[in-house]
Structure formats: C-alpha cells, structure tokens
Amino acid sequence: MTLHVPTIFIALLMAIVLFGAALAHAGDVRTGHGALQRWAWGTWCAAGGFVLLGSRLMLPETLSVIGGNTLIALSLLLTGHALHRFLREADVPRWQVALVPLQTVMLLAILDLPLARRTALLSLFYALQLAPSVWLIARHVARSERSMRMVGATLGLTVLALLLRTAHATLDPSAYADFFQASLGNGLTYLAAFLFPLGAGFGFLLANLERSSRRLEQLATHDALTGCANRTLFDAMLQATLDQSRRDGTPASLLVLDLDHFKDVNDRHGHLAGDAVLRACAQALKARLRASDLLARLGGEEFAVVLARSTRADALRVAEDLRAAVAGLDLAAIAAFADATPWHVTASLGAATLPGGTAVAPDEFYGQADRALYEAKRLGRNRVVHATAAILGRSMPAASATEISSTGASDRAIARTPVP
Numbered sequence: 001m002t003l004h005v006p007t008i009f010i011a012l013l014m015a016i017v018l019f020g021a022a023l024a025h026a027g028d029v030r031t032g033h034g035a036l037q038r039w040a041w042g043t044w045c046a047a048g049g050f051v052l053l054g055s056r057l058m059l060p061e062t063l064s065v066i067g068g069n070t071l072i073a074l075s076l077l078l079t080g081h082a083l084h085r086f087l088r089e090a091d092v093p094r095w096q097v098a099l100v101p102l103q104t105v106m107l108l109a110i111l112d113l114p115l116a117r118r119t120a121l122l123s124l125f126y127a128l129q130l131a132p133s134v135w136l137i138a139r140h141v142a143r144s145e146r147s148m149r150m151v152g153a154t155l156g157l158t159v160l161a162l163l164l165r166t167a168h169a170t171l172d173p174s175a176y177a178d179f180f181q182a183s184l185g186n187g188l189t190y191l192a193a194f195l196f197p198l199g200a201g202f203g204f205l206l207a208n209l210e211r212s213s214r215r216l217e218q219l220a221t222h223d224a225l226t227g228c229a230n231r232t233l234f235d236a237m238l239q240a241t242l243d244q245s246r247r248d249g250t251p252a253s254l255l256v257l258d259l260d261h262f263k264d265v266n267d268r269h270g271h272l273a274g275d276a277v278l279r280a281c282a283q284a285l286k287a288r289l290r291a292s293d294l295l296a297r298l299g300g301e302e303f304a305v306v307l308a309r310s311t312r313a314d315a316l317r318v319a320e321d322l323r324a325a326v327a328g329l330d331l332a333a334i335a336a337f338a339d340a341t342p343w344h345v346t347a348s349l350g351a352a353t354l355p356g357g358t359a360v361a362p363d364e365f366y367g368q369a370d371r372a373l374y375e376a377k378r379l380g381r382n383r384v385v386h387a388t389a390a391i392l393g394r395s396m397p398a399a400s401a402t403e404i405s406s407t408g409a410s411d412r413a414i415a416r417t418p419v420p
C-alpha cells in the first residue's frame, strides 16, 4: 500500500485554509486575550507555507523551501503564543522566538543536502519547536478547560509523528528521494504531522468556547460587584435545598442579612466607597461560611445565606458569626478609607429554619426570614432574630412570631458613632 503524497498535500492545504477561515469567523470569542486570533494567524502562516512548499516546481527552490518552512516555523511560534495567552502565562520565551530565524539559517546551510537528510533534520527541528507547547499544556491541564486535553494530546501526537518521520527518513532515505514521492511511511508521517495540529486547533477553538460559556454562566448567575451568587442562582439553590430537605428529612435554614444605615456610608463617603464596603463585607461573610453554603447578594446592601442540613442552632451560630464578622471589619483598612479613623458598619440578620420532611414554598420561607430581619431592625439593629413560630405557618403578629436569639452591641455604639 502506498499513499499519494500530492493528494494528501492538496487535501491538507484545503483543510488548513477552511479551518483558518472558520477561526477568523470565531475571532470574536473574546475570552483568551487574543489567543484565538493568534492561532488563526498561525493557521494562515501554515497555509502560506504549504502553498510555497507545493510550488517548488514553479518557484526557485530557495524561495519555496526556505519561505515555506519559515512560514511553518512561524505558525508553530504563533501556536505557542496563543497557548501562552490562553493559559495566562508570561509570553513565549525569547529562545523559542529565536528558533524561527535559526531555522532559516539552518535551512540555508543544509539546502544542498539530499532531501531525506533535510526532511529528517527539519522534522526533528519542528518536534523540538512544538515540545515546549505540549509541556506548557501538561502543566496547566488540571486547572484548564477540558478541551485543552485534546489540544495537548494532538500536539503530543504531532511531536511523535515528527520524530517518527525523522527516524523513517534516516532509516529509509529512498522513501524521501522526491518531495511528492508516493510511499507509505512518507505519506503517513506527513499526514499525521499536519493533521494532528488541525485537531489541536479544533480543540483550542472548543476550549475558547468552553471558557466563553463558563464566563457567560458566571455573569448570569453571579453579582458583578461582590462575586456572590445573584438572585437567579439564589432562587434555584433555595428551591433545590428545600426539595432536598423535604425528601431527606434534614433541616434547612435561611439567613437574610442587611447592612445597617448603609445610606450613611454612601452619603458621607460616596458611592464608590459604598461599593468597597459591600465587597469587603461579602469577602468577610464568605470567609466564615462552608463551601456548601450559598452566599447571595439579593440587591443593594442585602445578602442571604442558604444553609443546607442546618438546624436552628446551626443557623443561629452561623448568623451570630456573620454579624460579628461584619461588625469586626475595620473599614479604615479598606484602600478607599486609608486616611480615615477606624470605623465600622453593622448588620442585622433574620433567620428561618425548616424542620426536615416539611414542605414550604421558597417565597414563604424567604418571607419568614425577612420578617425576622425586620424585627431585628425594629429592635435596634446589629442583632440576629430567628423566625421560629412563623415556620409553622401560623398567622401571628410579627413580634410574637419571632424569637430574639442573639444581640450584638447597641446600634448607636457601633453603627453610627464611628462614621467620621
């Protein structure tokens, strides 16, 4: 069996051009800091290199061989650039950039060698040029998009195919007497060495799309200012937690937290400073929660925490911990207040707990916690109130439906006086 190299050559060229066109259209996937565009330029360089190499019968050999191989070396460099950008690594090391002119010099020096020797040397050179990209992906594969595995695997196979081509051209030079010579070894290694990078390009496109859709999902479900879950994710998680509680018979709790007198912060320090306080509070709250707890910003200065498998006692302990975390934040330490004397904000919290095996609508459950929050505000702020009786669904006046479970320092002592 032999493989017809000119046919392979034309098929590969067409595939590379089509793929380059596809990448050019996908160029507005703005997730990899221009990575996809660089890969697209690399694909066009490879196509140009192919055209020059295939025109060796019409062009002077120096132009076709040196120009074609230089463009292919450039395309591999651009691939490396694209990967570095996508994986947020420092740029390609200078020695890898220097390989491109080095290859041109090497080609000038070996132009008179038999084609088999040139093929072996060039294939080895390309393998060495690609190997750092494979190593780069291997170092990032655990943290990166799943499709990067395909990129790493196909580039690894390309290196392997190039090494096999080096070995084959060395051991069987007669198969490489002519560039277009029909032979199994020449045809197979040629096909593999240029087809696998196309697979890598496809994987890279998928990895970019994967990152893009992950970012869109993050934007759709998280609050941009604090990074907390937004209302959409909160609603879904609260529903899922209540369903699980009913099925498994485990209790579930909900905390609603509202910063006290937050309007004062904005009025005295400006909206940007208010934003910085919101971010700092969100960070402090996150630091006190388990990975399985969901912290959401429901809007303005109101946050909520969904606590799966948590009893009333758990909810009160966590709520008190969160209250203390906010009150303990030294806002003077936040950059925007660097020159201010120490001062603090406080938070009021309402809590509700659903005993396991009971059904309640999410809105009703939220309403219970919210009524408890209202009570905490009414009773002087900077405290936790648990809506115990309301869970049973009895219609009771707000004050008797709630139970004051924890009280922080007085509203005036912390929330108001420290504002400079």
Ligand SMILES: Nc1nc2c(ncn2[C@@H]2O[C@H](COP(=O)(O)OP(=O)(O)OP(=O)(O)O)[C@@H](O)[C@H]2O)c(=O)[nH]1
Pocket (backbone or CB within 6 Å): 225, 258, 259, 260, 261, 262, 263, 264, 266, 270, 271, 272, 273, 274, 275, 278, 299, 300, 301, 377, 381
């Ligand atoms: N900086 C900033 N302020 C916000 C944001 N969202 C809402 N606010 C402000 O939060 C303040 C909320 O004020 P109020 O609802 O009166 O509540 P409060 O002053 O905290 O008083 P109490 O809740 O009764 O203790 C308003 O001044 C809003 O402008 C935001 O994203 N950033």
